[in-house]
Amino acid sequence: MAFLSDIEIAQSAKLRPITEIAKTAGVDEAYLEQYGKYKAKVDTAILNDTKKENGKLILVTAITPTPAGEGKTTTTIGLADGLRRIGKNVMVALREPSLGPVFGIKGGAAGGGYAQVVPMEDINLHFTGDFHAIGAANNLLAAMLDNHIYQGNSLNIDPRRITWKRCVDMNDRQLRFVTDGLGGRVNGVPREDGFDITVASEIMAVFCLANDMSDLKERLSRIVVAYTYDEKPVTAGDLKAVGAMAALLKDAIKPNLVQTLEGTPAFVHGGPFANIAHGCNSVMATKLAMKLGDYAITEAGFGADLGAEKFLDIKCRAAGLTPDAVVIVATVRALKMHGGVAKPDLGNENLQALEQGLPNLLRHVSNIKNVYKLPAVVAVNRFPTDTDAEIQLVIDKCRELGVNVVLSTVWAEGGKGGEALAHEVVKLCEQEKDFTFSYELDATIEEKVEAVVQKVYGGKGVVFAPEAKKQLATLKALGFDGLPVCMAKTQYSFSDDQTKLGAPEDFTVTVRQVKVAAGAGFVVVLTGNIMTMPGLPKVPSAEKIDVDENGKITGLF
Numbered sequence: 394m395a396f397l398s399d400i401e402i403a404q405s406a407k408l409r410p411i412t413e414i415a416k417t418a419g420v421d422e423a424y425l426e427q428y429g430k431y432k433a434k435v436d437t438a439i440l441n442d443t444k445k446e447n448g449k450l451i452l453v454t455a456i457t458p459t460p461a462g463e464g465k466t467t468t469t470i471g472l473a474d475g476l477r478r479i480g481k482n483v484m485v486a487l488r489e490p491s492l493g494p495v496f497g498i499k500g501g502a503a504g505g506g507y508a509q510v511v512p513m514e515d516i517n518l519h520f521t522g523d524f525h526a527i528g529a530a531n532n533l534l535a536a537m538l539d540n541h542i543y544q545g546n547s548l549n550i551d552p553r554r555i556t557w558k559r560c561v562d563m564n565d566r567q568l569r570f571v572t573d574g575l576g577g578r579v580n581g582v583p584r585e586d587g588f589d590i591t592v593a594s595e596i597m598a599v600f601c602l603a604n605d606m607s608d609l610k611e612r613l614s615r616i617v618v619a620y621t622y623d624e625k626p627v628t629a630g631d632l633k634a635v636g637a638m639a640a641l642l643k644d645a646i647k648p649n650l651v652q653t654l655e656g657t658p659a660f661v662h663g664g665p666f667a668n669i670a671h672g673c674n675s676v677m678a679t680k681l682a683m684k685l686g687d688y689a690i691t692e693a694g695f696g697a698d699l700g701a702e703k704f705l706d707i708k709c710r711a712a713g714l715t716p717d718a719v720v721i722v723a724t725v726r727a728l729k730m731h732g733g734v735a736k737p738d739l740g741n742e743n744l745q746a747l748e749q750g751l752p753n754l755l756r757h758v759s760n761i762k763n764v765y766k767l768p769a770v771v772a773v774n775r776f777p778t779d780t781d782a783e784i785q786l787v788i789d790k791c792r793e794l795g796v797n798v799v800l801s802t803v804w805a806e807g808g809k810g811g812e813a814l815a816h817e818v819v820k821l822c823e824q825e826k827d828f829t830f831s832y833e834l835d836a837t838i839e840e841k842v843e844a845v846v847q848k849v850y851g852g853k854g855v856v857f858a859p860e861a862k863k864q865l866a867t868l869k870a871l872g873f874d875g876l877p878v879c880m881a882k883t884q885y886s887f888s889d890d891q892t893k894l895g896a897p898e899d900f901t902v903t904v905r906q907v908k909v910a911a912g913a914g915f916v917v918v919l920t921g922n923i924m925t926m927p928g929l930p931k932v933p934s935a936e937k938i939d940v941d942e943n944g945k946i947t948g949l950f
Contacts, residue, residue, distance in 0.1 A: 399505050399950040403513040406654050415650060418484060418658035419443070419685050426647065428521050431512050434647035435660075437605060437677050440684055447683040448482070449717040449822040453692040453772075454701035454761075456754045457894070458884055460736055461726040464505065464774040464804060468722045468811075469692040471508035471803020472772075472818065474655040475811025476688055481819070484686035485510070485659035488674040488694065489524065489649070490517045491592045491666070493564040493927055495949075496935035502664070505950070506804030508811070510651050510659045514946045523600075524562045524591050524664070526645035530613075530638040531560045531594045537634045538618050539574065542582050548631055549621040552584045556908060557618035558925075562591035566928030593669045593925040596638070598879075598913035600646065601663035601675045602711050609646060610639050616912035626871060629912070648678040655808050658685070667694025668884040669925050671703040671915070676712040688822070695884040697721060697757040702849050705765050706830050707877050707915055715828050718821035719761045719769045720814070722801075723754050725779040725787065731895045740778040747783055751790050752896035756851055756887065758796050764848050766829045768821040772801045772814050834875055838865055838907065841878045842918055846902045850887045856903045864907040868916060871909075879915040881923045889921030 397405070411433045415425050424436040453469040469485065476483040487510065490502035495517050503513040510516060519525070535557055542550055561568065568588035574581030591597060595616055603609035614630030621627060629635055648662040660682050663675035672694035673679075682689035693700030701719070709715065725747060726739040732750030734743055754771065761769045771791050773784065788798045799817050802810030832844035839857065846852040857865065868874060885891035888900040906919040929935075937948035 399509060400513065400946065400948075402507060403503075403509055403511050403654070404945070406511055408511055409652060409656050411650060411652070414652045414656065414658050417656065418650065420650065425650075431651065432515060432521060433650045434521060434644065435650050435681060436647060437681065440680060443684050445684060448484075448687040448689050450679070450683055450714060451688060451690050451718045451720065451818055451822070452701060452704055452716045453690060453720045453722060454697040454757070455695070455722040456727060456757055457696040457698065457731065457886060459727045459730040461724060461730045461739055463722050463724055463727055465692050465722045466502055467504045467506060467508045467804050468720065468772050468774065468801055468814075469690050470504040470510060470653050470659070471801065471808060471811035472720065472814050473657050473659070473690045474508065474653055474808025475803070475815035476690070476818070477655065477657050478808045478812055479815050481815070482687040483657060484682035484689050485653065485657060486674050486678045486682040486689060486691040487659060487661045488664040489520055489661050491524070491590065491664055492518070492562045493590050493592070496929070496938070497564045497927065497933055498930045507654060507807035508803040509654050510661060511654060512651070514949055516651065516661055517949060520661070521649050523645040523649070523662070526641050527594060527596050527600055528560050528562055528591045530641045531591070531596045533638055533641065534616070534618065534629055534632070534634050535559045537632050539581055541632055548627055549623070550619045550627055551622045552582060554620040555584065555618065556620070558587045558589045560589045560591045560594045564590065564927040564929045566926065569924065569926045587926070589925040590666075590927060592664050592666045595910045595913050597663065597665045598670055598910060600642065601665055601671070601673060602708065602913055603646065604676060604712070606639065606643070606646065609642065610635055612912040612914070613638050614912075617909055624867070646677065648675065648681050667700035667703065669881045669923060671707050671879050671913070672700035673704050673708045676708065679714065680712070697760060698849050698887055699880070699882065699884055701761070702831065702845060703879060706832070707879060710830060710877060711914060715826070716767055717826065718818055719767050720772050720818065721754070721757055721761065721769055722772050722774060723787070724774045724776060725783045726776055728754060728787070733894075742780045742783060744782060744786060747786055750895055751787065753894070754787070755790060755794060756896045758791060758794050760849050762794065762796065764829070764831050766827040768824040768826060769796050770814070770817045770821060771796055771798045773798055774804065775800045775802055834877065838868065838874050838878060838916055842880070842904060845878065845880055850902065851896060851898060852888060852900045852902055854901050856901050858903060858905045861904045861907050868907065868909055873909045873911065873916060876909070877915045879910065879913075879917050881917060881919045881925070883921055883923060
């Protein structure tokens with residue numbers, strides 16, 4: 394039997410006009426700014442004008458990712474459609490995809506099969522231009538910084554201590570480290586420089602954590618871009634760049650409204666990576682989904698040790714949010730891969746490998762229940778090759794931790810395949826919760842990092858490299874040690890070594906750099922070999938993408 398590709402399914406769907414979706418969401422046309430027939434931005438003034446109480450907030454997260462796939466975004470969308478099918482008023486809040494993975498290796502972020510947000514080609518490509526605006530604001534700040542030095546450097550900036558990089562929304566390893574300003578005096582001041590991918594820019598984090606334009610401007614003004622010769626921080630506010638940056642972002646900060654294949658309203662807005670940034674969609678989109686829906690379903694990137702940890706310890710703390718339930722997505726195939734099975738052999742029943750891989754899921758489940766004290770359910774994306782014995786083993790092991798397992802078939806059946814999960818989530822939302830962070834803000838930066846490593850990752854401790862120790866001393870002296878930490882770590886392991894699958898123990902995490910993101914309001918902790926500018930694989934996805942003379946795109950998943 395031939396299966397349709399994601400793009401073929403999306404292109405065969407009959408989309409409803411975005412004005413109808415807005416009506417379903419309770420968004421009056423006065424707040425709607427249309428971008429064609431099927432996309433719109435929503436003015437956040439509606440947050441203050443709508444008197445409805447906030448709905449329940451459900452976080453969808455997952456086990457540690459593998460090449461076998463988990464289907465976190467697909468589950469998020471299918472769960473929302475499932476809730477709608479059982480009569481609930483529900484909204485989705487998702488991240489926007491970066492062009493890096495779209496043209497690289499991972500793929501897009503619009504879901505899959507019959508659980509997608511559409512128009513998927515637009516969402517996966519330029520969408521409404523938000524990422525371009527974020528990149529422009531980032532690079533305007535970089536240009537003003539270098540121009541200030543060129544024009545006399547009245548702020549006494551040390552060119553060797555510039556921390557602000559340029560950015561581009563593409564996987565381009567060639568740009569990680571560059572030397573610019575060459576070609577004589579009229580062409581700038583020569584210095585070492587570099588690029589981050591746009592989703593790792595602090596502007597993206599600021600954009601996603603801001604509550605409104607006023608908050609956005611305050612955060613932008615606090616961004617530290619360099620240090621002076623006498624080691625004082627220099628900010629975007631010092632460079633008088635904030636007003637122009639905010640002007641570039643004035644439309645981008647309005648959440649984007651689209652729809653699922655079944656017509657459920659979805660806000661797709663902002664998109665920081667979870668391995669090198671904080672991995673959550675914008676606070677404004679999440680609050681809008683909660684204000685308009687009785688249930689708001691959102692997801693956080695990669696495994697629960699990354700996206701969920703940052704959603705709970707950073708985003709919830711900053712925005713005053715308390716989740717009502719957590720869904721942890723897993724597949725039998727991925728768990729067998731954590732148990733040592735090679736990808737070509739995943740279709741064969743292997744209870745021993747599944748048993749060896751299950752501790753990965755169980756550690757994520759335990760973290761949500763015992764560290765963060767939130768009600769949880771495991772959603773198993775069932776594949777045709779999964780046997781009843783394998784499914785039963787997952788059910789039995791999770792039951793020992795007091796967590797139910799629900800089978801999900803949303804990829805193949807859309808909302809119908811998410812109804813059982815929807816009923817379980819409704820039940821969980823009524824349970825008592827005692828939401829707790831994994832660390833307190835008055836702990837030292839070192840203590841916060843150790844808390845995440847020991848409580849969430851299951852490691853035994855942290856080693857701070859000499860450079861990181863120096864940076865920690867500087868950040869403490871400047872008064873930044875009261876901020877939460879944003880861990881930059883491989884997504885493929887609980888540890889900082891991507892080859893350690895499953896649930897490794899007795900490992901230490903090496904911190905090689907620590908830097909402040911004062912505008913975002915957290916300290917970035919770089920571990921292992923993590924890069925803030927990815928590279929393309931040997932055979933990038935871009936090679937398969939094409940467009941015909943009628944503008945129809947093919948090869949996009």
